[in-house]
Amino acid sequence: MTTSATDPTDAETDSAELARLVREEIARRRISRQALADMARISLSTLEKALAGKRSFTLATLLRIEDALGVSLRPGGESLAASAMAGPIVPDVAPDTMGAYARSAVTWLEGRYLTLRPSFGTPGGLFAYLTTVCWMPEKGCLGFAESGRSDSRFEQAGHVSMPNLSGHIYLVTNEQGQYRLAILSRPTIEGQMFGILTTLEVGSGSQLVPAAAPIALRKLADGENVELGLVTADMGHFSGYSEMLGRATGGDFARLHLPS
The missing domain is CATH 1.10.260.40 (lambda repressor-like DNA-binding domains)
Structure with a gap:
């Protein structure tokens, strides 16, 4: 048989x-x-x-x-x-368009990060989720992916650019020509990065509206768990999260200019 x-x-x-x-x-x-x-x-x-x-x-x-x-x-x-x-599909050096960084020179950036930005739907609220950064051998560069978002259908993934000229870190999403960009400072001694996020916000109906907001990331220790999702003022971890996010503009890591 x-x-x-x-x-x-x-x-x-x-x-x-x-x-x-x-x-x-x-x-x-x-x-x-x-x-x-x-x-x-x-x-x-x-x-x-x-x-x-x-x-x-x-x-x-x-x-x-x-x-x-x-x-x-x-x-x-x-x-x-x-x-x-x-051997590697591509050299262990990112393309010139991403900053031509070597893999051995950016291992310190790999890891999981608590990510904070203002909530777009709840005034005064914050939005917390995870961003993981690691090397993508098939593309020869660092990549990132979001997880732990309560609106998981909007989770982003893309590549990391690190040009020496500006000294900043760029998280770039490109889906069929539609871009989302986060410009971040180099990590502080506490492992935190601050900057500005430019994205599209859901407007009326199916309308998408360009939006910009401060953003903050903190590298997590192995096995460390943090509170994720919508964070409001009545929650115990709101104060710490709010203080961290406030450093993005309060510490002059990023500037939001509006007409007076």
């Missing part, structure tokens, strides 16, 4: 092999599972369950992980071992 192509044992073996390959790639790149989940734009729970063999990798999840890692993990694609032997 022959075994069919859909034999559950084969499926379990394939899933276990995929989990092994992903774990090896995480270890080889020295990134955390949370960082991979953020860059792949999947939940940490989904990734953990797949790596533990508690659920199979869906095609959508696998495609997102492959895109984040820059390798093919599916049967018939380039094997992970072959990819590693072939």
